[in-house]
Amino acid sequence: MTYSLLVRCPKSGRFGIAMASYSLAIGRLTDGIRANVGVSVSQGFPNPANNFLAMNLLAAGFTASHTLGDLLGNDPHNEWRQVVVVDRTGAVAVKDGAKLRPWSGHVTGESAVAAGDMLAGKDVLTAMLKAYAAKPEAVLEDRLLLALEAGRDAGGEKGKSGPLHERSAAVVVCANDDHTEWDLRVDQHDGAIAELRRVHNEYQPHAAYYIERAANPHKAVPAMEFADMLKKKSA
Amino acid sequence: MTYSIVARCPKTGRLGIGTTTFSIACGRRNESVRPTIGVSKSQAMYIRAHDPRALNLMQQGFLPQHVMDVQAANDADWAYRQTGMVDRGGNAVAHTGDKVGKYCGHKVGADYAAFGNGLAGPQVVEGIVAGFLAEPDAPFEYRLLMGVEGGHKAGGQATDGRYRPSRSAWLCVTNHLTFREIDLRVDLHADPVGELRRLLDDFLRYRAYYEKQRLDPASVAAEEDFVAAL
Numbered sequence: 001m002t003y004s005l006l007v008r009c010p011k012s013g014r015f016g017i018a019m020a021s022y023s024l025a026i027g028r029l030t031d032g033i034r035a036n037v038g039v040s041v042s043q044g045f046p047n048p049a050n051n052f053l054a055m056n057l058l059a060a061g062f063t064a065s066h067t068l069g070d071l072l073g074n075d076p077h078n079e080w081r082q083v084v085v086v087d088r089t090g091a092v093a094v095k096d097g098a099k100l101r102p103w104s105g106h107v108t109g110e111s112a113v114a115a116g117d118m119l120a121g122k123d124v125l126t127a128m129l130k131a132y133a134a135k136p137e138a139v140l141e142d143r144l145l146l147a148l149e150a151g152r153d154a155g156g157e158k159g160k161s162g163p164l165h166e167r168s169a170a171v172v173v174c175a176n177d178d179h180t181e182w183d184l185r186v187d188q189h190d191g192a193i194a195e196l197r198r199v200h201n202e203y204q205p206h207a208a209y210y211i212e213r214a215a216n217p218h219k220a221v222p223a224m225e226f227a228d229m230l231k232k233k234s235a
Numbered sequence: 236m237t238y239s240i241v242a243r244c245p246k247t248g249r250l251g252i253g254t255t256t257f258s259i260a261c262g263r264r265n266e267s268v269r270p271t272i273g274v275s276k277s278q279a280m281y282i283r284a285h286d287p288r289a290l291n292l293m294q295q296g297f298l299p300q301h302v303m304d305v306q307a308a309n310d311a312d313w314a315y316r317q318t319g320m321v322d323r324g325g326n327a328v329a330h331t332g333d334k335v336g337k338y339c340g341h342k343v344g345a346d347y348a349a350f351g352n353g354l355a356g357p358q359v360v361e362g363i364v365a366g367f368l369a370e371p372d373a374p375f376e377y378r379l380l381m382g383v384e385g386g387h388k389a390g391g392q393a394t395d396g397r398y399r400p401s402r403s404a405w406l407c408v409t410n411h412l413t414f415r416e417i418d419l420r421v422d423l424h425a426d427p428v429g430e431l432r433r434l435l436d437d438f439l440r441y442r443a444y445y446e447k448q449r450l451d452p453a454s455v456a457a458e459e460d461f462v463a464a465l
Binding site: 001022023024025027028031045046047048049051052053077080081099101159160161164177178179180182183184185186187188198199202203206210213214215217218220222223224227 | 258259262270282284288312315334399412414415418437441445449458
């Protein structure tokens with residue numbers, strides 16, 4: 001009961017993952033992302049242990065498809081998982097376990113893959129990829145969030161007795177550092193993607209400030225003053 | 236302005252962090268926690284490369300005090316940084332630089348380090364410690380949360396005597412496995428500490444269910460049925 005988009009930006013080599021789910025705190029599963037290595041997730045009936053192993057296999061130089069094979073071979077319950085891997089060349093490998101709840105599947109784009117289970121249909125994933133591809137000049141985190149919004153608007157998740165609203169969402173981007181560059185989450189909210197949009201827009205003007213403050217602490221404006229400046233600017 | 240507690244559970248050996256701040260999405264600092272290794276949380280005018288480097292060193296087997304010495308030697312602006320660390324041996328250390336925003340300070344004890352800056356006063360650090368120590372038999376995740384709540388109740392953040400509310404909070408606990416056992420975030424909220432408790436209470440009702448999805452998916456109920464039964 002999750003829909004996700006995993007990408008490698010062909011221009012910058014950055015990796016990204018966007019997830020939305022009826023499950024709580026789905027962002028806790030976004031730890032499978034590492035600069036110059038790849039991005040991977042285990043969803044459906046998730047095995048979060050897959051993500052760490054996937055990063056180690058990709059870091060050792062294995063391809064996405066070899067990594068996927070090893071992950072499946074290591075998991076006795078792999079039929080219940082949807083495992084997605086994107087490697088540093090942008091190659092994509094996905095396994096939709098046979099026991100995933102319908103509709104489940106994936107759609108691949110250029111260095112990108114949308115995957116999910118318990119969806120309204122394939123259109124959800126097609127819409128995500130279309131929204132992601134629509135603004136190639138935009139920054140990756142914006143494109144990922146647009147994709148989540150498009151997936152939601154195309155029907156999102158569906159349970160036994162009708163639509164299920166996503167209760168958690170996350171957008172994470174990794175560039176060249178040992179930490180994620182963009183990493184925002186909503187862990188429990190009735191309109192998780194709309195709430196993520198609110199946080200995203202609020203956070204955006206702070207991103208450069210947080211980096212500058214670290215690099216030049218002697219000249220740093222206090223966080224509170226910076227927030228006040230933003231408020232005045234938008235007023 | 237931020238206050239945090241990093242700690243090891245003396246009963247289970249689990250590691251964790253509880254933190255809250257004015258900045259948006261403090262939980263994006265996920266590089267500060269490495270399952271099975273330790274926690275290193277830098278704050279104030281932090282550099283994000285610090286925590287991964289600290290954890291790399293801890294992973295080699297260095298003790299937090301040695302790691303802290305290495306960090307200090309490697310940073311021309313160490314006076315602007317505040318950091319707390321704990322390893323799986325329960326070794327805890329903290330540093331508060333001279334140029335960190337007032338009030339700032341830390342307190343280190345067996346298995347924990349409590350530290351903050353831009354605080355209402357020293358009573359906030361004391362409040363964190365008192366909260367963490369208040370119920371030694373409580374589950375570790377609640378002890379961390381009570382630490383944050385203790386700081387909040389003691390006055391939290393302030394500048395020039397004026398109260399400054401937090402906007403985000405984060406609670407993360409790791410066990411012997413390679414992924415985070417609990418990782419809950421409130422990224423932007425008027426009462427992030429209160430919301431974090433609500434989120435933890437609710438998430439713990441799901442914890443066994445999500446564990447079953449991992450370990451025994453064949454016998455797991457549909458999540459919407461599980462939720463309806465709650």
